[in-house]
Amino acid sequence: MKTVISTRQILLPILLLLIGTGYGYASYQERVYLQTDKQFYIAGELLWLKLYTTNTEGELSSFSKVGYIELLNDSIPEIQVRLDLTDGTGNGWMELPVTLPTGYYRLVAYTRYMQNEGEDIFFEKKISVVNPYQPQETRIQPGTENHSFKLPNRVTPNHIITVSADKASYQARNKGVIRIQELPSDSISLSVSVAGTDPIQTTTPSIQEWKESLFSKDPISFSTKIIPEYEGPIYEGQLIDRSNNQPATEYGIVGLLSFPGENIQIFNGKTDKNGHITFYTGLTHGKKEMATVVLNTSEKSYRIDLQSPFALHRSKTYQPIYLDSTWHQYLLQRSMGVQVMQVYTGDSINRIESAPPHTFSKPYKSYILDEYTRFPFIEEILTEFIPIARVSKKDGKRTFSVLTEKMDKFSTQTLVLFDNIPITDQEQIYSYNPLLLKKIDVYLGHYIFGGQRFDGILSFSTYKGDYQGIKLDPATQLFNKGCTQATRYFYTPAYEEEKVKTLGKPDFRHTLLWIPTLQSNGQKEMTIPFYTSDLPGEYTITVEGVGKNGTIVNATHTIIVTN
Structure with missing residues (x-):
């Protein structure tokens, strides 16, 4: 007999027991550090990210598997990103909207588990954004100050490395070599990043200052209510009574x-006594949509209405950016x-990896419909063509059923999926145009969910896996983020x-290299x-890193690019 049960149904009660008894997880504290490719951006640019997760000693930690990064204007999120974490690190990106106003923004990073201690222990850095597509109003001032292009002084890290380049100056479209020594x-x-040195130098915590802050803060006692994403993203939701659109409390x-x-x-997932439901997931990397x-x-x-997994933030405002007319x-x-x-x-800039395939189990039989005579009706x-499935009637409605694993009778409980969306009102499929279907898969055996x-x-x-043309039941909710x-x-x-080098395609990259x-x-x-x-000017090479044993490294070096 084949029975498929998620391992989360076994591991989760053990984790909840450990947390509930105060053993292990309740005494563990997590911290994060965030690096970006630079500090100053133009609206419409890409902002590149790398997130480190550590314990309070600054040692890389694989405790959480998901990281959270938000770009905040005061306390309002402009962009929210969830990253997969592997062995204590993760990397990602933000595409800054061309409508983003000029100003200083808060870049805040944390894990779900860190929300137990509150916002004070989240990592935060300030970045600058200028939107040249919008009027600057009074932000332009005469050029009377001396604006240095040098990076702010850095506290010496606990292991000294050196970073250099094979040349001090390069022409446009030349190859350079970075050398990192004494690792x-x-x-x-x-x-490693190589990015143009900008006129607005925003002071942000260095990696050494961040690590020193881990020891300077007093321990925060907290009651563990939010469990860690130890295996993958956790989604929480509320059961809603559709007759009145109010929260329901059915257990x-x-x-x-x-x-x-x-x-x-x-x-x-299953609702608790308050109608609250939690889904423990994994391998959601790159998925664009969810259905409940x-x-x-x-x-x-x-x-089921899903709730935002992101934290709420206190208000924090910055002074406006005053742009020098020079x-x-x-x-x-x-x-x-x-x-x-x-x-x-x-096409090259916007290349995004496709979501990796998820292996469920091999179907007993897969029917590629283009290999058969096409009929106008699903039935x-x-x-x-599909003798191991049939149409039945239940309570006056047509339903689908498949043979049981022993092949001796048809199932009374068959899960019907349409592009991986569970279908509760199966009448909707009977009226569907079968010419839009690519295949029908039949799985035999027992499958247990909740x-x-x-x-x-x-x-x-x-054909495209986008549930084209199907009318979903009103109880089915679709969400396009998270x-x-x-x-x-x-x-x-x-x-x-x-x-x-002599190709006619222009090259105005401001970030020349980003390897996270x-x-x-x-x-x-x-x-x-x-x-x-093709952009001339001064560029800064930045190397940062964290080791498994808590060793941190940081070094910078500047080069010149000429026309």
């Missing part, structure tokens, strides 16, 4: 959360570069050959190539 013997998770209602697409990926469905056995009609040409050049890069290299397809047992699954898939972020590829051309996943693996020295762009 410690333990393995360090490094990030034990089973809900399913799925991710529309070709691959089956379903997670279950109530498996309701009562006469009432319910839906920066006009520089800002014009930067803003034009952002627009030109989107026009000429948009005809099942009758003619205590609800199904004797088989019948899965309908469209999943962990997909990987975005950093674009950098390789000017190895002369013919590549570099591992030292005990090497004392590392070399990294990079390529300059």
